[in-house]
Amino acid sequence: MSECPRCKKKISISNKNECRPFCSEKCKLIDFGTWANEENVISRPIKSEDFYED
DSSP states (O other), X not given: OEEOTTTOOEEOOSTTOTTTTSSSHHHHHHHXXXXXXXXXXXXXXXXXXXXXXX
């Protein structure tokens, strides 16, 4: 079990949950809207090293 990053409801992260990691399409769209409105931003430029694990 995991929790929805938007509303914190307990959810299954199995392939049957088409909205994962969210609990519903509503939470998924609300999160998308915050990124589209630039309310969420990445704090620094992404570097190539960010894609590799140590």
